[in-house]
Amino acid sequence: MQKKFKNSIVGKAISGKFNDELRFFKTWVGSPKTTGSIVPTGPHLARAMAANIRVNSGLPVLELGPGTGSITSAILKHGVKSENLYALEYSKSFLADLQKNFPEVNLIHGDAFDLDKSLAGIDVDKFDAVISALPLLNFPQEMRISLIEALLDRLEPGRPVVQFSYGPLSPVLANRGSYVVEHQEWIMRNVPPARVWLYRRP
Numbered sequence: 001m002q003k004k005f006k007n008s009i010v011g012k013a014i015s016g017k018f019n020d021e022l023r024f025f026k027t028w029v030g031s032p033k034t035t036g037s038i039v040p041t042g043p044h045l046a047r048a049m050a051a052n053i054r055v056n057s058g059l060p061v062l063e064l065g066p067g068t069g070s071i072t073s074a075i076l077k078h079g080v081k082s083e084n085l086y087a088l089e090y091s092k093s094f095l096a097d098l099q100k101n102f103p104e105v106n107l108i109h110g111d112a113f114d115l116d117k118s119l120a121g122i123d124v125d126k127f128d129a130v131i132s133a134l135p136l137l138n139f140p141q142e143m144r145i146s147l148i149e150a151l152l153d154r155l156e157p158g159r160p161v162v163q164f165s166y167g168p169l170s171p172v173l174a175n176r177g178s179y180v181v182e183h184q185e186w187i188m189r190n191v192p193p194a195r196v197w198l199y200r201r202p
Contacts, residue, residue, distance in 0.1 A: 040067055041133055045164060045190040046074035049131050052162045052198065055079035059128035062154070063087040064112045067094050069101055071133055076102075086122060088112055113143060115150050127154055130161040136171040144172045148199050152179055160198040170197050 041049075049071060053061055061080050066072045066087040075085055082104035089095045095109050110118025112134055130151045136144045151161045164187075165171045174181040184196040 039191060040070045041164070041194075042187075042190040043070065043074065045187045045194050045196070046071040047078075048184065048187055048196050049162050049164060050074040050078040050080075052160055052196075053078055053080060053129045053131070054159075057128040059126055059156070060084040060086055060124055062127045062130045062151075064130060064132040065089065065134045066098055066107075067091075067133060069098055071131060072098070072102055072105065075131060076105075086119075086124065086127075088118055113139070113147055115147075115154075119154075124154075126156050127159075128156070129159055130155065132161060132163045134163070136163065137165070137167070141173060141176075145176050148172050148179055149177050152199065152201050155200075157201050160200045163197045163199065164194045165197060166192050166194050168195070172197075172199060 053075065055078060061075060061084060063072060063075060063085060064087075066089050072085070072087055076082060082102065083106070086106040086108060087098065087102070088108045088110050089098060090109075090111055092109065095107060098105070098107050106122065108118060108122070112118065112132075132151075134147075136147075148161055155161070163171060170181050170183065172181070179199045179201055182198040182200075184198070186193050186195050
C-alpha cells in the first residue's frame with residue numbers, strides 16, 4: 001500500500017513538496033541572510049505576484065531569487081513564455097535544481113545587488129516587470145533603495161518591481177527615491193501570511 005501511494009500522483013506531489021521544503025530549509029541554515037525563509041513561497045502568494053505581469057506586452061520578465069521555483073512556475077502558468085523569463089539566482093544549489101526543472105528558462109547565476117555584472121551577458125533593454133523574492137530585510141535600507149532604483153531603470157515607466165514581505169511595512173522606504181510604493185492585500189493562505197508590494201515610477 002505504501003509503495004502504491006509513493007507512486008501515485010498525490011504521493012509524488014507530496015514527496016516533491018517535502019523535498020523542496022527540505023532543500024529550502026538546508027539552504028536557509030547554510031545561508032540565512034540570502035535565503036530569508038525556511039519554506040518556499042506558497043502558490044497563492046506566487047500567483048498574486050505573477051498577476052502583476054502584462055503577458056501581452058511582448059517584453060521579458062526578470063525574476064530575482066527564484067529559489068526552488070514556486071514563483072517561477074506561477075509566472076509561466078500566468079502565460080509568460082520560458083524564453084521570455086530571466087531568473088537571477090545567487091545560490092548554486094538552487095540554480096542546479098532550477099536548471100533541471102526549468103531548462104528553457106534563462107537562468108543566471110549572479111548577485112541582484114550587482115545587476116550590471118549579473119545581467120551583462122543578456123541582450124535586453126527593458127523588462128515588463130521584476131518579480132522579487134529577495135529577503136530585502138536582511139540588507140541595509142540604502143542597499144534596498146539602490147536596488148529598487150537600479151531595477152526601475154530597466155523597466156518602462158509605470159511598470160512595477162513586485163516584492164513580498166512578511167511584515168506590515170514596506171521593506172523599502174517610501175519618499176526616499178524616484179518611486180512610489182503601493183501594497184496589495186495580505187495573502188493569508190501563505191505560510192506565514194505575506195503582503196505584496198509594488199514599486200514603480202509614475
